[in-house]
Structure formats: structure tokens, C-alpha cells
Amino acid sequence: MTALAVTRLCxxxxxxxxxTDVNLNVEPGERRLIIGPNGAGKTTLFNLITGELTPDxxxxxLFGQDITRVPSRRRPHLGxxxxxxIITLFARDTILRNVTLALLGLSKVRWNPIAVLxxxxxxVDRAHEALQRVGLGHIADRPLSQTSYGERRRVEIAMAxxxxxxxxxxxxxxxxxxxxxxQDVQKLLRxxxxxxxxxxxxxxxxxxxDFAERITLLHFGEVVVExxxxxxxxxxxxxEVYLGH
Amino acid sequence: MSVRNIxxxxxxxxxxxxxxxxxxxxxxxxSSQILFYAIFALGLNVLVGYAGLVSLGHAGLFGVASxxxxxxxxxxxxxxEAILVALVIGVASTAVFAALSLRTTGIGFIMITLALGxxxxxxxxxxxxxxxxxNGINLHGRPAPFGIxxxxxxxxxxxxxxxxxxxxxxVAIFVRSPFGAALxxxxxxxxxxxxxxxxVWMIRFIACLLSGLLxxxxxxxxxxxxxxxxxxxxxxxxxxxxxLMVISGGPATLLGPIVGAVLVVVVKNVVSGFLERWxxxxxAIFVAIVILMPEGLVPGTARLWxxxxxxxxxxxxxxxxxxxxxxxx
Amino acid sequence: MTFWLVLTVNSxxxxxxxxxxSAGFSLIFGLMRIPNLTHGSLFMLGAYLGATLTIGxxxxxxxxxxxxxxxxxxxxxxxxxxxxxxxxxxxxxxLAQVLVTLGISFMIADVCLMLWGGDxxxxxxxxxxxxxxxxxxxxxxxxxxxxxxIAMIFAIALxxxxxxxxxxxxxxxxxxxxxxARVVGIRVSQLFTIVFxxxxxxxxxxxxxxxxxxxxxxxxxxxxxxxxxxxxxxxxTGSLLGSFVGSIIVGFIYNFGQALLPExxxxxxxxxxxxxxxxxxxxxxxxxxx
Numbered sequence: 001m002t003a004l005a006v007t008r009l010c011x012x013x014x015x016x017x018x019x020t021d022v023n024l025n026v027e028p029g030e031r032r033l034i035i036g037p038n039g040a041g042k043t044t045l046f047n048l049i050t051g052e053l054t055p056d057x058x059x060x061x062l063f064g065q066d067i068t069r070v071p072s073r074r075r076p077h078l079g080x081x082x083x084x085x086i087i088t089l090f091a092r093d094t095i096l097r098n099v100t101l102a103l104l105g106l107s108k109v110r111w112n113p114i115a116v117l118x119x120x121x122x123x124v125d126r127a128h129e130a131l132q133r134v135g136l137g138h139i140a141d142r143p144l145s146q147t148s149y150g151e152r153r154r155v156e157i158a159m160a161x162x163x164x165x166x167x168x169x170x171x172x173x174x175x176x177x178x179x180x181x182x183q184d185v186q187k188l189l190r191x192x193x194x195x196x197x198x199x200x201x202x203x204x205x206x207x208x209x210d211f212a213e214r215i216t217l218l219h220f221g222e223v224v225v226e227x228x229x230x231x232x233x234x235x236x237x238x239x240e241v242y243l244g245h
Numbered sequence: 246m247s248v249r250n251i252x253x254x255x256x257x258x259x260x261x262x263x264x265x266x267x268x269x270x271x272x273x274x275x276s277s278q279i280l281f282y283a284i285f286a287l288g289l290n291v292l293v294g295y296a297g298l299v300s301l302g303h304a305g306l307f308g309v310a311s312x313x314x315x316x317x318x319x320x321x322x323x324x325x326e327a328i329l330v331a332l333v334i335g336v337a338s339t340a341v342f343a344a345l346s347l348r349t350t351g352i353g354f355i356m357i358t359l360a361l362g363x364x365x366x367x368x369x370x371x372x373x374x375x376x377x378x379x380n381g382i383n384l385h386g387r388p389a390p391f392g393i394x395x396x397x398x399x400x401x402x403x404x405x406x407x408x409x410x411x412x413x414x415x416v417a418i419f420v421r422s423p424f425g426a427a428l429x430x431x432x433x434x435x436x437x438x439x440x441x442x443x444x445v446w447m448i449r450f451i452a453c454l455l456s457g458l459l460x461x462x463x464x465x466x467x468x469x470x471x472x473x474x475x476x477x478x479x480x481x482x483x484x485x486x487x488x489l490m491v492i493s494g495g496p497a498t499l500l501g502p503i504v505g506a507v508l509v510v511v512v513k514n515v516v517s518g519f520l521e522r523w524x525x526x527x528x529a530i531f532v533a534i535v536i537l538m539p540e541g542l543v544p545g546t547a548r549l550w551x552x553x554x555x556x557x558x559x560x561x562x563x564x565x566x567x568x569x570x571x572x573x574x
Numbered sequence: 575m576t577f578w579l580v581l582t583v584n585s586x587x588x589x590x591x592x593x594x595x596s597a598g599f600s601l602i603f604g605l606m607r608i609p610n611l612t613h614g615s616l617f618m619l620g621a622y623l624g625a626t627l628t629i630g631x632x633x634x635x636x637x638x639x640x641x642x643x644x645x646x647x648x649x650x651x652x653x654x655x656x657x658x659x660x661x662x663x664x665x666x667x668x669l670a671q672v673l674v675t676l677g678i679s680f681m682i683a684d685v686c687l688m689l690w691g692g693d694x695x696x697x698x699x700x701x702x703x704x705x706x707x708x709x710x711x712x713x714x715x716x717x718x719x720x721x722x723x724i725a726m727i728f729a730i731a732l733x734x735x736x737x738x739x740x741x742x743x744x745x746x747x748x749x750x751x752x753x754x755a756r757v758v759g760i761r762v763s764q765l766f767t768i769v770f771x772x773x774x775x776x777x778x779x780x781x782x783x784x785x786x787x788x789x790x791x792x793x794x795x796x797x798x799x800x801x802x803x804x805x806x807x808x809x810x811t812g813s814l815l816g817s818f819v820g821s822i823i824v825g826f827i828y829n830f831g832q833a834l835l836p837e838x839x840x841x842x843x844x845x846x847x848x849x850x851x852x853x854x855x856x857x858x859x860x861x862x863x864x
Binding site: 299301345348349351352353355356357359360361363364366367368370371372373374480481482485488492522523524525527528529530531532535536539 | 607608609660663664668669670672673674676677678679680681682683684685687688796800803804807836837838839840841843844847848851852855
């Protein structure tokens with residue numbers, strides 16, 4: 001069974017076709033990279049897959065289940081997690097609370113107006129563990145506003161992983177990171193076990209190519225080239241898309 | 246035993262014994278006013294401070310509860326029935342309010358709530374057969390729970406105090422709860438919360454109901470206090486006053502709306518003795534707070550206090566360690 | 575029959591007056607993205623100023639039309655000051671700006687009460703327009719027809735301003751996309767002051783023009799602001815055509831509502847606004863959702 005199957009997905013805004021007949025089939029455990037020049041529609045594709053945007057036509061299946069009509073807030077409950085290009089976390093809270101909120105999102109306890117959140121030991125302990133896994137366990141009580149950009153990116157990934165996703169969508173996770181920070185994130189991603197399928201959008205070719213097993217190249221909302229890393233790198237159409245000839 | 250808890254304890258004792266040291270019926274009455282307006286402000290703060298939704302129509306909900314109580318009593322219902330039915334009507338109205346207003350957030354939310362508040366005011370004013378229009382509805386008497394009459398200012402004060410304490414505790418529990426954290430999450434990053442699996446609209450809707458419940462409780466206390474309800478209580482100025490209580494004290498804090506209620510009620514009562522022009526002052530304070538101290542008095546004062554404290558400690562450190570001082574050349 | 579005709583003419587007149595009030599409100603909303611809650615009190619302030627000028631100040635009475643223009647200018651100046659001294663200190667913080675406009679509206683209302691007292695001021699219909707236009711059994715007040723003409727003149731003038739002048743193009747650009755407008759070199763903050771002043775001036779002018787019909791009284795601001803709100807929500811923010819159409823619609827709903835369903839008049843007025851907010855939030859002709 002394919003982990004994530006996108007079939008003939010189309011989206012247009014007025015006259016502008018942003019996604020045209022996109023097909024994507026990601027196998028369980030795969031590391032898929034989505035590349036393409038600016039404006040190719042990569043983030044739009046992610047927004048369609050997570051349900052923040054409604055497609056005009058086409059379908060999306062998660063491990064065989066059709067989720068095209070499922071509201072975006074239900075998809076994390078079905079095993080889909082996502083990070084964003086621009087990090088939008090809860091600046092007023094500690095990084096522990098940030099991760100706790102991620103865990104809370106899938107828990108029935110989130111509707112409870114009486115219990116004390118800080119005493120939900122199950123959640124809080126799992127939040128600590130999630131932070132340990134990304135190497136931030138020692139600063140769990142630090143306010144998010146006092147962390148570096150690289151640390152915040154790792155908090156965001158911790159939050160996504162804390163939800164035990166089956167499919168993890170990463171939107172430019174290396175953007176804005178220093179070389180050291182990039183290495184931290186790379187290590188982190190390599191350590192993610194194979195029961196999580198990862199689809200990543202990335203511009204930075206050094207780190208991205210290292211990560212990718214299969215690559216999908218998007219241009220003007222359409223899939224231009226798809227295949228293994230070697231196939232896509234060698235394909236003349238790839239050079240054409242990026243260099244125009 | 247932290248400083249904060251000791252201070253709160255002293256405050257509690259002061260309020261509990263107030264009729265014994267406050268000199269004069271007038272001041273006991275003002276204190277009752279402060280308490281039920283504080284409940285009103287706490288209710289609005291659930292939306293403004295914790296949900297990030299500013300409402301300019303809350304006086305409408307306040308008024309619905311007041312009018313419902315007055316109307317039912319005039320129709321011959323007993324106090325208990327009137328209060329319960331008024332609460333039900335109030336929360337039901339809140340649900341309708343919320344369902345309409347939550348179509349948007351931000352400025353759109355302000356405008357819809359303003360419009361809804363105006364509709365309720367207009368109905369109170371024009372639907373004379375139901376509400377008596379400008380003449381309002383008069384009440385006769387207050388309830389006597391467990392046989393204790395609430396006619397005297399002191400008795401009424403204690404009843405209000407009890408309800409106030411329950412409300413504060415309820416909000417305090419709510420803020421520390423998972424649902425409270427979720428609500429604050431939707432205030433700060435609604436898109437992220439949706440992506441984390443939260444039902445943002447439903448969370449906001451339930452917050453509106455809680456806010457409405459507190460508002461209606463305050464409305465019922467108000468109408469028993471004044472023994473009268475007229476459309477003025479639902480006017481835009483009334484919604485603005487309670488909003489001022491929230492923003493002047495400090496939204497998203499527990500103490501803020503209470504401090505704000507003290508400020509607005511005291512200034513209004515004391516000032517109207519001297520100045521006739523309360524609205525001018527209300528407007529001026531509004532503008533001043535928004536421009537100069539937008540986070541409100543409680544966080545603003547806390548911040549200034551912390552800064553002063555740190556400065557004092559630095560000076561103490563520098564003065565108290567002569568061995569580390571640079572030797573003079 | 576005459577009853578309906580008179581009601582119709584009154585509705586169109588009121589619609590014209592509302593247009594003068596709301597056009598500015600709509601432009602301010604479209605450009606600055608805030609509902610200017612001071613707008614009702616600016617209308618009232620203009621009415622009071624104009625009424626004082628026509629009634630006589632220091633033994634000098636001013637011609638009605640001159641008074642109208644002068645009050646419009648005075649209120650415009652006040653609007654410009656408000657924007658520069660207060661609103662500009664809160665750049666980008668729309669919520670705070672809305673609250674400031676609310677506070678200022680209270681201040682203006684109380685100052686008017688202090689200066690002019692609690693009794694309504696009657697404004698005399700200007701000379702020559704006190705009569706009626708007769709069509710057989712029908713007698714239409716000349717002044718009401720004049721208001722319709724004035725509203726049309728302003729509608730055309732504003733349309734030409736927006737469509738034909740450079741300033742108008744800049745305003746339209748700012749309404750469509752303020753960030754982009756800044757990038758191409760449009761001084762958006764200066765534009766804010768100009769548009770706020772223009773809106774305020776129109777409101778003040780409308781106030782005194784409406785004087786012979788509505789008179790001037792404390793609470794006039796609270797009566798007019800919700801109407802401007804409804805017009806702009808119905809017609810769409812930032813759209814002149816929307817203000818025009820919306821004003822006529824509201825003029826009709828208001829007058830017919832008062833005549834036929836006085837107890838529910840307010841409800842009938844706001845109901846279409848609520849429906850629009852729910853079903854089509856950008857209004858009939860608007861560009862953005864509030």
C-alpha cells in the first residue's frame with residue numbers, strides 16, 4: 001500500500017492554474033524530495049495535501065484511505081504531520097509547552113476545562129522525551145522567545161514527531177539555518193525511523209540531495225521529472241527547468 | 246508561601262470583611278458594583294484576553310440576562326425560576342451571537358459583535374410591548390436564598406462576593422486547564438493549532454459560551470442591584486466601558502479585569518460627583534491606555550516593578566562587594 | 575399612493591445623505607482597513623458647527639452653503655490632526671486604531687454636549703428651497719430634492735477623483751494592495767492622512783446638509799454610525815459604487831422599516847447586514863473581506 005497517493009490533483013485561483021494534474025506516489029518509509037524553482041507550486045501542493053487548501057479535482061489517499069474530503073484538522077489524527085517554511089510557534093510559551101500543545105492536539109484531554117495541564121504527567125513526560133530526541137531536553141523550560149532560529153526549527157520538528165505521524169511533510173526545514181544548525185537538523189532527520197515516511201520540499205541542494213531517495217521536480221504546478229536521485233539529476237529536463245535551456 | 250499568594254490571601258480577607266471596615270452604605274454599594282462589573286470584565290476577558298477576540302457587543306448579552314430576569318419577575322415568576330431561565334436565555338443568545346460572529350476574526354468580529362449589540366439595544370429601545378422601551382422594567386425586591394434576605398446593602402454585598410469568588414476560581418481553573426491552553430493557542434497561532442489537530446472554531450465557540458455565562462451572571466446581579474433595567478445598559482458606551490476595564494487592567498491576566506473594574510467603577514462614581522462629563526474622561530482614558538500602556542495596568546506595573554527590582558539588586562550587588570571594586574589609581 | 579411616493583422620495587433623499595456619510599467611511603475602511611468608529615461623531619460635529627454658523631456666531635450669520643463648506647473643512651482638519659497625532663502612533667495595529675477611534679467618538683460626543691447643551695438645534699432650510707415641487711396632488715419638498723442633487727454631484731466628483739486623478743489612482747492602489755503600493759513608491763502613510771481627512775470632511779459636510787431634515791441633537795452620532803456601518807458592509811469596503819448602492823438600499827430599508835414596522839425597525843435594518851456578513855462577507859461590490 002502506498003503511504004501517500006496523490007492522483008491528478010488540480011487547483012486554480014481564478015484563471016491561474018497553480019497545480020495541474022499532479023500525481024505523487026510515496027512508498028512507506030521512503031524519503032521523497034520535492035524540488036522546483038520559486039513559484040513552482042510546491043508549498044501549494046503541501047497545502048492541498050494537508051487540506052488547508054481544497055483541490056478543484058483529484059484525490060489524496062493516506063495508506064489507502066481517501067482523505068480528500070477530510071477537514072485539515074482531522075488529518076493529524078490520521079497520521080499526517082507538517083512543518084512550515086516560516087516558523088510560527090507559540091512565542092509566549094516555553095519550548096516544553098510548545099511540544100505539550102502538539103501532543104495535546106491528538107489527545108481527548110484537550111477538551112478538559114477543569115484538570116491542570118501541567119499535572120498531566122503522561123503528556124508532559126512525552127514532551128520531555130520528544131525534546132530529548134531533538135537534543136533540546138536540557139532547555140525544556142526556556143521561553144521560546146529566548147531560543148535561536150535553529151533551536152526553534154528543531155522544536156518544530158519535535159512537535160511534528162511527537163504526534164507519531166505516519167507521513168511527515170517538511171517544508172524547507174533547512175531554510176535560514178547556519179551550517180552548524182543544518183548539520184544538527186540533518187542528523188535529526190537521518191535518525192527518524194523508517195516507520196515514518198518523509199516528503200520534503202527543499203531548495204538547498206547540498207543537504208537535500210543527500211537526504212533524497214526519490215525526487216519529484218515541479219514546474220508551473222506540474223510534475224516535470226520524477227525518479228531516483230540519480231535519474232533526476234542526470235535528466236536534461238532538470239537542467240532546462242533550472243537554467244532555462 | 247509566595248509573596249503573590251500572601252497578597253491574594255490578604256486581599257481575600259479584606260474583601261470578605263469589607264462591610265465591617267468600609268464606612269458608609271454608599272461605599273459598600275460601590276464595592277458591590279465593582280464586584281459584579283469585575284465578573285462582567287472577567288467574562289469579556291475570556292474572549293479578549295484568552296481567545297484574542299475583541300467584542301464590542303457584550304453589553305447586549307449582559308442586557309439580555311437583565312431584561313429576561315426583570316421580565317420574568319414582572320410576569321410573576323419566582324426568583325429561582327427567573328434566574329435560571331434568564332441564564333438559559335442568556336447562554337442561548339450567546340450561542341446565536343457566537344455562531345454569527347465566529348464567521349470572521351479580528352476586525353470583522355468587532356464589527357459583527359458591534360452590530361449584534363446594537364440590534365439588541367435597538368430591540369430593547371423599540372420593542373416597547375416587550376421591554377417597556379425607554380421606561381425600562383422595574384424590579385421589586387431581591388431573592389432570599391436559604392431564607393436570608395438580600396435587601397440590605399451588606400447582605401447583597403456578601404451574595405455578590407460569594408458569586409465573585411466562585412467566578413474567579415472558575416476562571417483560574419479554566420486558564421490552567423488543557424482547554425484553556427488550547428484556547429490561548431488559537432489566539433496566538435490559529436493556523437498552527439488547526440494543523441496540530443485542534444478544532445479551532447469549536448474551541449472558540451465554547452469559549453464564547455463561557456464568556457456569555459459569566460456576562461449573564463453579572464447581568465443578573467446588576468439588575469437585582471439596581472432594581473431596574475433600561476436600554477442604556479445595552480448601549481455601545483456600556484460595551485466600551487467593560488472593554489476598557491479589560492484593556493486598562495490588562496487582558497490575559499486574572500487580576501487585570503478586576504483592577505480594571507475597580508478603576509472604571511471608582512472613577513465613574515467618584516468623578517460623576519464633580520465632573521458631569523464622564524464620557525469625555527472615558528474616551529480620554531481609552532485613548533491614553535491604548536497608546537501609552539497597551540498591555541494594561543497589571544502587566545505594565547508588574548514590568549515596571551520588575552525593572553525597578555532588578556536595578557535595585559544590581560546596585561546592591563555593586564555596593565556590597567568592595568573587594569571586587571576597581572582600586573582607584 | 576401619495577404615501578408611498580413620499581416615502582420613496584424620502585428614502586432616496588436619506589440614501590443621498592447616507593452616501594455622503596458613508597463614502598468616506600468606505601474609503602477609510604478600504605485603505606486603512608479599520609472601521610472608523612468616530613465617523614458618526616464627525617457627522618454630528620459638522621452638523622453642530624454648521625448649525626452654529628447659520629444660526630449666528632458673534633452676530634455674524636453665515637450663508638447656509640458657505641457654512642456647510644466651512645464645517646466640512648473644519649471637520650476635515652480635525653480628522654487630519656486625529657490621524658497624524660494619534661492613529662499614526664499605532665502603525666499596522668488595526669485593533670488599537672479602532673479602539674482609539676471609539677475613544678475619540680466618546681470625547682467628541684461629550685464636548686458637543688458641553689458646548690451645545692442637551693436641546694436639539696433646529697437648522698433652517700436654506701433660502702429658496704423651503705418650498706415644494708408640485709405634481710398634481712403630490713408635493714415634494716424642494717430641499718429633499720436638492721439633497722439628492724448634491725449627493726449625485728459628490729458621487730460624480732468622487733468617482734472622477736478616484737478614476738481620473740493621480741491621487742485617486744494612488745488611493746485605489748492602496749486599497750488593493752498597500753504593501754505593493756509602498757513598494758512602487760506611493761507614500762501610503764501620507765495617503766492615510768489625506769483619505770482620513772477627506773472622509774471626515776465629507777461626514778462633517780453631510781452632517782450640516784442633513785441638518786434641515788434630521789436637526790442636530792445629542793445622540794445623532796449613535797444614530798448615524800450604525801447606518802454607515804450597514805451601508806459599507808452591504809456595499810463592500812473601499813468601493814464607491816458599493817457605498818452608493820448600499821446607501822440607497824439602506825435609505826429605503828430605514829424609511830420603510832420605520833413606517834411599517836416601528837418596533838422592529840432596528841432589527842430590519844441590521845438583518846441584511848448580518849446576512850451579507852454571513853453569506854458574502856466582501857459585500858456587493860467590495861474587494862476584501864473585513
